[in-house]
Amino acid sequence: MDMEQAQRRGDLYLRWGLLGAGIELDGGKRTWHLAGARAWYDSRPRVLPDASTPGRANPAGSPDR
Numbered sequence: 001m002d003m004e005q006a007q008r009r010g011d012l013y014l015r016w017g018l019l020g021a022g023i024e025l026d027g028g029k030r031t032w033h034l035a036g037a038r039a040w041y042d043s044r045p046r047v048l049p050d051a052s053t054p055g056r057a058n059p060a061g062s063p064d065r
Contacts, residue, residue: 013041 012023015038022033022040033040 010047011041011044013037 007027008025009027010025012025014021014023020037022037024031024033
């Protein structure tokens with residue numbers, strides 16, 4: 001998700017127990033996805049590499065073991 005002040009863009013998936021919601025942010029526009037939220041989120045293109053990508057640094061900055 002790109003969170004610069006002028007242009008917010010990205011996709012969010014929220015879950016609380018059995019309830020799930022997807023939110024698509026595009027500038028000042030928000031689109032909510034309630035029915036099939038997880039399927040919608042999974043179908044969106046990924047911006048960052050998958051966590052299972054070899055050689056990807058962990059959040060602390062040291063390489064994965």
